[in-house]
Amino acid sequence: MASADWPIDEAPGRDVVALIPEDFRLESGERLAATTLAGRLHGPEHGPLVVVAGGISSGRFATRWWSWAVRSGGPVDLNRVRVLAFDLLPGRDGPGVTITTADQARLLAILLDALDEPAIDAFVGASYGGCIGLAFATTFPERIRSLVAISAPHLAHPAATAWRGVQRRLLAFARDCGRESEGVALARELAMTTYRTPDEFGLRFAPTPPARAGEAYPVCDYLIARGAAYDEVTSAARWIALSDSLDRHAVRPEQIRCPLTVLGFTSDRLVPIDDLRELAALAPAGRLIEAPSIFGHDAFLKEREVVGRALHDALLPLNALPREIAA
Structure with a gap:
């Protein structure tokens, strides 16, 4: 996901680690198998603190998976703000656990305590990360001053649960058959058909039949490549746990006290725009931005102008004020 104007190596940053209490x-x-939680800090030492979190395959390296947004001079400007990102499930190949977005919010609170940070100035979350932000705002309302939730609902839609449920059963089946890597690749291929839109596929791929039945069509070649590239990113157990976490996600928008910016895309099939309209309407200080996109759920990664403008506007008060005033 490296952008043309930012090298593949991330911006300078430092890892921070918090001990997870035994209880x-x-x-x-x-209990989690891991005993520590890792995060990564970027930006000026005394800048306003912004937590950034993304989809289930993201983690503490925000300047890699969202390189065009989290950079010096970018929408999340590392010249002006400190950015904290964190690993969403400690350990890559830990045993399958039932973890909720509220659990993730509590883990973030542990990391903030280790950093001696009583509150964050903003939380910017996209997809699963936005769900964590919503959970953090309802669980720790006194510790967050503003929230940007992109393509993230207050409640999982049954259609999204249906798609993810098939992926989880495919992952479990492949793992139990001793073919986990192939299962991860196939589940990723299926997931990509829900992240993107029919319009995009129609523009990009010709319906050219292969020579024989069972061989790949052009669109299948694309999906196969995406699946193969994902094998090194996650394990079946990790994916099952985080996918299930998305479907357990549920918060009450009425409990979100801080200013909330909701950004959604009308083509997103995983997070229908009507759900985001409801979220923004029910939140006491909610504001909705909606836009079209051929990229569906992946629009937060692709629609740089729309997302960048929304982030710039939401974070503008932090960019304009010194840390002492913003706090």
């Missing part, structure tokens, strides 16, 4: 339990009652 920490997930809402399910389970």
Whole structure:
């Protein structure tokens, strides 16, 4: 995801680590296998603090997976603000656990405590990261001053749960058959058909039949490449846990006290725009921005002008004020 104006190596930053208390339990009652949680800080030492979180395959390297947005001079300007991103599930290949977005919010609070940060100036979350932001705002209303939620609902839609449920069963089946890598690749291929739109596929791929039945069509070649590239990103257990977490997500918008900017795209099939309209309308200080896009759910990665403008406007008060005043 490196942009043309930013090298593949991330901007200068430093890792931070917090110990997970021994008595920490997930809402399910389970314990995490990991004993530490890792985050990464960028930006000026005393700048306003902005937490950035993305989809289930993101983590603490925000300047890699969102390189065009989180950079010096970018919409999330590392010349003006500090950025904290964190790993969404400690450990890459830990055992499958039942973890909620509220659990993720509590883990973030542990990391903030380790950094001696009583509150954050803004939370910018997209997709799963936006769900965590919503959960953080309802769980710790005194610790957040503003929230930007992009393509992130207050409640999972049943159609999205249906698609993700098929992916989880495919992952479990492949893992149990000893073919986990192939299962991860196939589940990613299926997921890509829900992230993008029929309009985009229609523009990009010709319906040219292959020589024989069972061989790949042009659009299938694209999906196969995306699946193969994903094998090194996650394990079946990790994907199942985080995918399930999306479907357990539920918050009450009425409990979000801080200013909330909701950004959604009318072509997003995973997060229907009507759900985001409801979220913004029910939140006491909610504001909705909606836009068209051929990229569907992946629009937060692709629609630089719309997303960049929304981030710039939402974070403008932080960019204009020194840390002492913003705090």
